[in-house]
Amino acid sequence: MRRREFIQAVTAAAAAYGIPCAHGEQNKEGIVAAVPWYRRTYRWAQTNITEIDPARYDIAWWRQHWERTQIQGVIINAGGIFAYYPSKFPLHYRPAALGDRDLYGELAHAAHEDDLVVLARMDSNRAHEAFYQASYPDWFAVDASGKPYRAGELYVSCINGPYYEQYLPDVLREIIERSHPEGITDNSWSGLGRDNICYCRHCARRFRERTGKPLPQKHDWSDPAYREWIQWSYARRLEIWDLNNRVTKAAGGADCLWLGMNSGSISGQSRSFRDYKEICARTEIIMLDHQSRSDSEGFQHNALTGKLIHGLLGWDKLIPESMPMYQMGRPTFRLASKPEPEARMWMLAGFAGGIQPWWHHISAYHEDRRMYRTAEPVLRWHRANEQYLVNRRPVANVGVVWSQRNTDFYGRDNADELVEQPWRGFTQALIRARIPYLPVHVDHIEREAANLAVLILPHLAAMSDEQVRAVQRFAERGGAVIATGETSLCNEWGDPRPDFALAVLFGVRGGKPRHRPGDRRGGGTQHTYLRLTPELRGRVYGPKAGNEPPITAERHPVLAGFDETDILPFGGTLSPLTVSEKAKVLLTFIPSFPMFPPETAWMREPRTSIPGLILNESGRGHIVYLPADIDRRFAVDNLPDHGDLLANLVRWAARGNLPLKVTGRGLIDCEIYQQPGRMILHVVNLTSAGTWRAPVHELIPVGPFQVRVHPPQGMQPKTLKMLVSRENKGTIAENGWIQFEIKSILDHEVVVLES
Numbered sequence: 033m034r035r036r037e038f039i040q041a042v043t044a045a046a047a048a049y050g051i052p053c054a055h056g057e058q059n060k061e062g063i064v065a066a067v068p069w070y071r072r073t074y075r076w077a078q079t080n081i082t083e084i085d086p087a088r089y090d091i092a093w094w095r096q097h098w099e100r101t102q103i104q105g106v107i108i109n110a111g112g113i114f115a116y117y118p119s120k121f122p123l124h125y126r127p128a129a130l131g132d133r134d135l136y137g138e139l140a141h142a143a144h145e146d147d148l149v150v151l152a153r154m155d156s157n158r159a160h161e162a163f164y165q166a167s168y169p170d171w172f173a174v175d176a177s178g179k180p181y182r183a184g185e186l187y188v189s190c191i192n193g194p195y196y197e198q199y200l201p202d203v204l205r206e207i208i209e210r211s212h213p214e215g216i217t218d219n220s221w222s223g224l225g226r227d228n229i230c231y232c233r234h235c236a237r238r239f240r241e242r243t244g245k246p247l248p249q250k251h252d253w254s255d256p257a258y259r260e261w262i263q264w265s266y267a268r269r270l271e272i273w274d275l276n277n278r279v280t281k282a283a284g285g286a287d288c289l290w291l292g293m294n295s296g297s298i299s300g301q302s303r304s305f306r307d308y309k310e311i312c313a314r315t316e317i318i319m320l321d322h323q324s325r326s327d328s329e330g331f332q333h334n335a336l337t338g339k340l341i342h343g344l345l346g347w348d349k350l351i352p353e354s355m356p357m358y359q360m361g362r363p364t365f366r367l368a369s370k371p372e373p374e375a376r377m378w379m380l381a382g383f384a385g386g387i388q389p390w391w392h393h394i395s396a397y398h399e400d401r402r403m404y405r406t407a408e409p410v411l412r413w414h415r416a417n418e419q420y421l422v423n424r425r426p427v428a429n430v431g432v433v434w435s436q437r438n439t440d441f442y443g444r445d446n447a448d449e450l451v452e453q454p455w456r457g458f459t460q461a462l463i464r465a466r467i468p469y470l471p472v473h474v475d476h477i478e479r480e481a482a483n484l485a486v487l488i489l490p491h492l493a494a495m496s497d498e499q500v501r502a503v504q505r506f507a508e509r510g511g512a513v514i515a516t517g518e519t520s521l522c523n524e525w526g527d528p529r530p531d532f533a534l535a536v537l538f539g540v541r542g543g544k545p546r547h548r549p550g551d552r553r554g555g556g557t558q559h560t561y562l563r564l565t566p567e568l569r570g571r572v573y574g575p576k577a578g579n580e581p582p583i584t585a586e587r588h589p590v591l592a593g594f595d596e597t598d599i600l601p602f603g604g605t606l607s608p609l610t611v612s613e614k615a616k617v618l619l620t621f622i623p624s625f626p627m628f629p630p631e632t633a634w635m636r637e638p639r640t641s642i643p644g645l646i647l648n649e650s651g652r653g654h655i656v657y658l659p660a661d662i663d664r665r666f667a668v669d670n671l672p673d674h675g676d677l678l679a680n681l682v683r684w685a686a687r688g689n690l691p692l693k694v695t696g697r698g699l700i701d702c703e704i705y706q707q708p709g710r711m712i713l714h715v716v717n718l719t720s721a722g723t724w725r726a727p728v729h730e731l732i733p734v735g736p737f738q739v740r741v742h743p744p745q746g747m748q749p750k751t752l753k754m755l756v757s758r759e760n761k762g763t764i765a766e767n768g769w770i771q772f773e774i775k776s777i778l779d780h781e782v783v784v785l786e787s
């Protein structure tokens with residue numbers, strides 16, 4: 033960015049924070065001091081340096097690529113596994129091609145000359161053979177037999193030893209003194225993952241000092257010592273975070289931040305002992321290393337991730353995300369271009385969740401040069417529209433509750449099935465129904481309550497008493513609650529409670545965990561069904577047996593759309609519960625019966641009293657308890673009935689109080705935000721088979737969509753502009769709703785409504 037643009041951007045950022053700028057000649061340094069780099073650096077770049085790059089790094093070309101792509105910050109490899117500068121530490125490994133050259137320093141200098149923010153990149157948790165052999169074997173992690181943990185050729189450094197306590201701080205100080213980067217990132221900072229226990233003398237001593245116990249001998253979630261090891265391991269990563277920040281701030285000033293990197297996956301954070309809530313409480317910016325999607329999550333996972341992290345970090349802060357221009361994911365080809373539609377959609381879906389772009393190449397030289405074309409148009413669009421893409425607050429009033437502790441102590445070694453599938457199924461049902469939602473951390477329910485009409489708890493099994501009380505208070509104040517499966521059936525350690533802690537709210541008694549926490553359920557989808565009540569088939573087109581139940585009442589609105597069926601496919605299994613007299617049971621369980629041979633496919637037990645769906649309408653807020661794991665089933669089996677049922681439950685619970693209605697065909701992700709006097713609606717087009725099988729090959733346009741938006745109290749938008757199709761028009765208001773049409777969407781559209 034050139035100086036004039038830089039000052040414009042800084043002035044805009046200052047205005048967004050209500051920071052007055054001097055009239056007349058802008059004082060660049062003064063404004064920079066008012067708006068720190070971590071609040072105004074919206075677009076980032078990273079060229080990950082390979083060992084042979086020092087001989088061929090075309091710095092002049094990359095500088096012009098920085099400018100073409102409108103980036104404001106760069107992440108440059110400095111030290112760690114590899115040093116790209118002449119380090120004074122003899123064991124700090126330098127690639128042969130580097131010689132005595134200071135490639136990192138040259139790049140940092142060039143970036144600073146171009147008014148770019150520089151983050152020095154470390155990769156700290158591994159070291160080469162020579163480092164290990166030369167001097168400090170007890171700086172490295174070892175197994176119970178004393179054998180070092182290896183990652184390929186490299187040795188894994190121990191997070192409790194002098195490598196992290198002394199050596200890395202010295203390296204950080206050296207880098208900061210040489211080149212004055214604005215901060216430090218670290219690709220792999222949190223040490224050995226959860227799957228391995230380090231038995232080095234530092235770990236043994238520290239664990240005994242903290243707990244009075246020897247290190248656990250095996251992974252046993254029911255062993256108190258193992259549980260303490262989990263907690264102690266989390267605490268140590270936070271100590272490292274704080275230590276590194278003390279070091280960088282002492283060496284480089286108060287804004288010289290140490291930022292590590294963090295994942296977009298909660299179970300990934302769990303396996304690395306990174307407590308997302310605590311990390312977000314102590315940082316000004318999250319550098320997000322979340323480079324690809326799974327087929328089961330789709331592009332929409334990037335918007336979800338942005339919203340989840342902003343919920344912890346605050347919506348005034350930034351979340352740049354490493355967005356690979358190379359084929360990252362399944363499969364990975366480091367030197368081949370990621371197909372352009374795949375790379376573009378991942379970036380655009382991230383913008384919808386408040387994520388900022390950061391293009392990422394592996395190596396500084398490529399024979400597949402298509403990858404150099406991908407970022408420019410997306411980042412230029414981002415530059416032109418950046419005022420609408422940061423410093424905004426979400427408008428959604430449906431909260432989906434999550435907790436890393438539930439992933440740890442309920443999910444244990446099977447978090448995907450127990451925790452993530454229900455979460456994925458419910459959030460996907462909301463996206464499909466165009467119902468805007470927000471991830472809400474279970475400890476933030478009280479904080480967010482005023483903005484929420486509905487709270488969804490998808491299999492939130494492990495809950496503390498205080499977390500249970502927060503849900504109860506939300507309901508007492510008139511909020512609607514939808515809970516599924518084993519929600520509140522365990523305490524914060526994942527140990528079973530005698531009954532649901534939320535039994536009274538749910539209107540049931542007799543809850544028992546079907547499986548021990550962490551256990552695999554196995555068996556896949558079972559041949560089970562749910563019976564709808566009342567049954568209507570006596571009046572529906574089809575053969576009659578003469579014993580059809582008389583039609584005694586109309587169906588409840590949560591069963592809308594199922595008028596021609598008395599059963600729904602289920603796939604899970606259910607146990608008896610005692611249901612309160614005030615509660616309504618609208619679905620009951622039909623147990624499994626044979627599928628093969630087809631002659632045997634008839635119901636052995638056509639009806640039971642085992643409840644599958646329970647509604648409570650007698651309190652202030654609507655309360656839904658869904659014993660059937662329809663959320664997990666939707667993630668696994670993708671049956672439209674399951675998605676429709678979940679959406680019906682949310683609409684009913686919200687009593688129609690949802691801020692967005694969109695009609696028109698296609699799978700789209702809708703995210704709404706507000707700024708003072710302004711609403712911003714993102715619509716991301718997910719309509720492609722490629723959403724469910726990466727990489728997407730081509731984009732397929734969808735539309736038209738009829739959109740109705742309900743502005744927040746006091747806002748009366750008069751004009752409308754579309755930031756992608758560049759259409760401008762006035763708005764039509766009716767009964768408090770703003771109505772408009774989006775004619776066609778290829779990749780995404782962003783609609784700005786202004787007063």
Ligand SMILES: [Zn+2]
Nearest residue numbers: 190230232235
């Ligand atoms: Zn250790």
